[in-house]
Amino acid sequence: MTAHDPRRYPTGPFQPRPELTTEERESLIHELAHFPADLRFLVQSLSEEQLDTAYREGGWTVRQVVHHIPDSHMQGYVRCKLAATEVRPAIKTYEEAVWAETEESRTGPVESSLDLLAALHQRWALFLRTLKEEDFQKAYLHPEAGEVTLERTLQLYVWHGKHHLGHIKLVAEG
Numbered sequence: 001m002t003a004h005d006p007r008r009y010p011t012g013p014f015q016p017r018p019e020l021t022t023e024e025r026e027s028l029i030h031e032l033a034h035f036p037a038d039l040r041f042l043v044q045s046l047s048e049e050q051l052d053t054a055y056r057e058g059g060w061t062v063r064q065v066v067h068h069i070p071d072s073h074m075q076g077y078v079r080c081k082l083a084a085t086e087v088r089p090a091i092k093t094y095e096e097a098v099w100a101e102t103e104e105s106r107t108g109p110v111e112s113s114l115d116l117l118a119a120l121h122q123r124w125a126l127f128l129r130t131l132k133e134e135d136f137q138k139a140y141l142h143p144e145a146g147e148v149t150l151e152r153t154l155q156l157y158v159w160h161g162k163h164h165l166g167h168i169k170l171v172a173e174g
Contacts, residue, residue, distance in 0.1 A: 007056035010166025033125035035161040036118040055167040067105040083140040
């Protein structure tokens with residue numbers, strides 16, 4: 001196995017735990033709830049030039065990353081709701097790279113995505129906190145990954161947020 005590229009995966013690749021304790025799950029939900037504030041804090045001090053700077057050669061700009069996060073996390077929220085309310089629903093993927101190249105993702109103000117993410121995570125955390133422990137074993141069917149539990153999904157999106165904070169820090173720290 002080759003070492004990971006620290007510019008591509010600044011926090012390392014996703015490595016989910018097979019099982020979480022109640023306390024670990026609650027801690028992850030807390031992280032999920034507070035991620036939008038962490039993102040806003042990091043982004044608010046960036047210049048327009050920094051927002052339009054790619055975090056690595058061939059990578060997205062910070063602006064595209066900021067717009068990508070709610071695009072992705074809306075998918076995650078819906079997948080969680082589907083898994084909790086249906087029996088192993090099949091979900092659809094989306095072309096995240098194509099979404100990132102749309103005009104509003106390339107040039108739009110980041111505030112709209114920061115606001116959207118804050119509202120989304122407030123609602124998502126509230127939803128997750130209402131679930132019973134056994135509900136976190138409910139799953140959806142991903143066309144590429146197969147069966148994915150809510151517990152794994154929670155870990156994925158907390159990692160995803162940290163992953164992209166790492167990208168933005170690369171630009172912020174020059």
